[in-house]
Amino acid sequence: MSLLCFGKDPGTDEDHCPTVWVDDQSADLVFQGWKADEATEKRCLEAGPIPDTEAVIRIPARMVAQIRKTCDAAERSAAELR
Secondary structure, three states: OOEEEEEEOOOOOOOOOOEEEEEOOOOOEEEEOEEOOHHHHHHHHOOOOOOOOOOOEEOOHHHHHHHHHHHHHHHHHHHHHO
């Protein structure tokens, strides 16, 4: 597996920032983000349980352009994987 980085949050320092990647084998998106606060997680739990293998994270809106590029690349990769 290789992760292709599509960008870090431009509004934070280089060491502590949300990042978005695409897995070049599965075309899955991979996100690093801030852990959700208790209030956010509680609201998310209203939709159902959060399994131990999952997490609620927050990605800043200023990363929308990077996420769009990542989604486009994932779509292209998924088409190639078929």
